[in-house]
Amino acid sequence: MATKRTIEVELSTTGIGPDGKPQRVPLVAGESGGVALQAPPGIEPDLEGEHMLINIGPQHPATHGVLRLVLELDGETVVRCIPHIGYLHCGFEKIGEYRQYNQIIPWTDRDDYLNCVGNNIAFAMGAEKLFGIEITPRCTVLRVIGMELSRIISHLVWMGTTCIDIGAYTPFLWSFQERENVYNLFEGWVGARLTTSASRVGGMAADIPDGWLDGLKAWVRTFPKTLSECDRVVTKNGIWVGRTVGIGAMSPDEAINYGLSGPMLRASGVDYDVRKDFPYLDYETYDWEVPIGVNGDVYDRYLVRMEEMRQSVRILEQAIARLPDGPVNVDDPRVILPPKHKATSEMESMIHHFKNVMEGPRPAIGEAYVAVEAPKGEKGYYMVSDGSSKPVRWRIRPPSFVNLSAIPKMVEGHLLSDVIAINASIDIVMGEIDR
Amino acid sequence: MSEFTVIRAGSAPGLPVPATPRNVPHRGGEANPSAATLKAKFGDAIVRVDVVWGETNVVVAMDKALEIITWLHDEPTESYEYLSDVTAVEFRDRGLPIEIIWHLRSLKHRRFLRLKGLIEKGRPLSAPSVYGVYKGADWLERECYDMFGVTFEGHPDLRRILLWEQYAEGYPLRKDFPLRGRFSRAEQLEQALAANPEARYSMEELSVADAYADLPQDMRARIKGGESTGE
Numbered sequence: 001m002a003t004k005r006t007i008e009v010e011l012s013t014t015g016i017g018p019d020g021k022p023q024r025v026p027l028v029a030g031e032s033g034g035v036a037l038q039a040p041p042g043i044e045p046d047l048e049g050e051h052m053l054i055n056i057g058p059q060h061p062a063t064h065g066v067l068r069l070v071l072e073l074d075g076e077t078v079v080r081c082i083p084h085i086g087y088l089h090c091g092f093e094k095i096g097e098y099r100q101y102n103q104i105i106p107w108t109d110r111d112d113y114l115n116c117v118g119n120n121i122a123f124a125m126g127a128e129k130l131f132g133i134e135i136t137p138r139c140t141v142l143r144v145i146g147m148e149l150s151r152i153i154s155h156l157v158w159m160g161t162t163c164i165d166i167g168a169y170t171p172f173l174w175s176f177q178e179r180e181n182v183y184n185l186f187e188g189w190v191g192a193r194l195t196t197s198a199s200r201v202g203g204m205a206a207d208i209p210d211g212w213l214d215g216l217k218a219w220v221r222t223f224p225k226t227l228s229e230c231d232r233v234v235t236k237n238g239i240w241v242g243r244t245v246g247i248g249a250m251s252p253d254e255a256i257n258y259g260l261s262g263p264m265l266r267a268s269g270v271d272y273d274v275r276k277d278f279p280y281l282d283y284e285t286y287d288w289e290v291p292i293g294v295n296g297d298v299y300d301r302y303l304v305r306m307e308e309m310r311q312s313v314r315i316l317e318q319a320i321a322r323l324p325d326g327p328v329n330v331d332d333p334r335v336i337l338p339p340k341h342k343a344t345s346e347m348e349s350m351i352h353h354f355k356n357v358m359e360g361p362r363p364a365i366g367e368a369y370v371a372v373e374a375p376k377g378e379k380g381y382y383m384v385s386d387g388s389s390k391p392v393r394w395r396i397r398p399p400s401f402v403n404l405s406a407i408p409k410m411v412e413g414h415l416l417s418d419v420i421a422i423n424a425s426i427d428i429v430m431g432e433i434d435r
Numbered sequence: 436m437s438e439f440t441v442i443r444a445g446s447a448p449g450l451p452v453p454a455t456p457r458n459v460p461h462r463g464g465e466a467n468p469s470a471a472t473l474k475a476k477f478g479d480a481i482v483r484v485d486v487v488w489g490e491t492n493v494v495v496a497m498d499k500a501l502e503i504i505t506w507l508h509d510e511p512t513e514s515y516e517y518l519s520d521v522t523a524v525e526f527r528d529r530g531l532p533i534e535i536i537w538h539l540r541s542l543k544h545r546r547f548l549r550l551k552g553l554i555e556k557g558r559p560l561s562a563p564s565v566y567g568v569y570k571g572a573d574w575l576e577r578e579c580y581d582m583f584g585v586t587f588e589g590h591p592d593l594r595r596i597l598l599w600e601q602y603a604e605g606y607p608l609r610k611d612f613p614l615r616g617r618f619s620r621a622e623q624l625e626q627a628l629a630a631n632p633e634a635r636y637s638m639e640e641l642s643v644a645d646a647y648a649d650l651p652q653d654m655r656a657r658i659k660g661g662e663s664t665g666e
Binding site (some may be wrong): 043073085086089091093094098129130132134151200242243251252253254256257258259262266269270271272273274276278279280281282285291294295364366367368369378380382383386388390393395397401404406409433435 | 454459492520538539542598
């Protein structure tokens, strides 16, 4: 339900009226008694009735990547919005048909590059479904930790960049500082910061090193403090509230019909979270809440994301407390390589290692769709296997692609400056949209 | 500002507490109850029902697909109000039909259903558009058209979305499309250098602002010659 705004266009003339105040006359003379303005010589007359086309992007900092929006404006009000995407298209899905399952994991880093660990794990879950593998208890908890950490950093980037779009700089610095701390943790775990490739089919790339959990515990203790500082400077900030409340609202029915997911859907008052309703990785055994908005506007999306970060911290605390000992990788020779010392000393292990690397593991014929609650929404990996070591079809269900498709509906009737706020509130990642 | 009434997923009575699925069998297992309902309601239009890794596949006759999806959306006992995905699958085996896939979710009943429509090889690639039922199908169908060349009958604005409108090499996710594209690197570079970015504004965009009349004569001629309308 987009709230239409009437724009009170008034023109302050240089003349002083009889009351000693600057004369303000309506721009458009009508039956309401406005004064007909005579355009001074040399100045263009009123542009009433003429629509203007404005192009935003693809190279524009507020479009968060290479999004191009063509806006048809009536004055400053958006009449129509035509999005253009595809500037970052690299054919991930095509390439995936030529790669073994473990070789696809680095590509999942690059589709939603703010949520790398979450994507890696989601893909591995899909491949494990095709192989019929049950992962170990330790791996399950480690994956929950990875998923929630990457949810937090994705939301932090969202908050920082949205604050910049709307005119605040400080929360950006605070949130990126915290994001650096999480990247340090990832670096200690898998050796990479941004493109982690943290998971493997049947387990993880590495177990966490000694002492890593202490670093995570310290971060989980200090992070809520930063969060509440951001909350203090932003949530009741007059500019922030003025720019976000009532902007780009979607009703619950519309949001469902447009296929929105994640914080976008929950801000519109739909209590649907994949982790609660179609659980995976034992999310049903953790104690946490799903934040719901009731107005569906940009402000509610902000509140939902802030609360999601707090809930993620709650999940992290419980995951740290319950992390069991034991192996990380499953004991399944189809997908897991033999230990290195055996591969160099035993003939069978060497053959096994060679076959697993060169030919790749082969799942049974079948198909699997795995959906996880990514920071942007329902992220789905759909894989079809014909029994060979490479998928016949690897489909990414990109949440921000579907969320972005509702932008023409959301910006209609709003001002040009609201387009920036609405676009920021979708939390788009062009790597995922264009793939 | 009005506050919305919160819609809760899993609001249907008597649903079990959701739990992480364990020890899912490859074939068989418990089918989504909607499959049996569909079979009873639509009979021959339901070609096949199977359960793979715990997910129910329902293969439907393509000419009845829209009717079935509309019914699934509107019927309160099914209430598949959420469209997750629309996509297609082409197999390496040339004899197998191309599958159009609809991933549907019922939030109310916490169900997940995969509908498939089959297009035999050699038949025109065409499927009904579900845009009238789910607005979210807009871009998903456009992407499927862009990547596979499937025409979604009834889609209001079916044009390429990730690739540009003049892209003439075909449909990249089809199995007969080579990984590196159809043209050589040199030819691709040559085409890219010769491309005129101004002409990439669609006719629609240009006509909105009445800017078409202001364009230089040569550009108007090029657009008229079909440069911006693709293929």
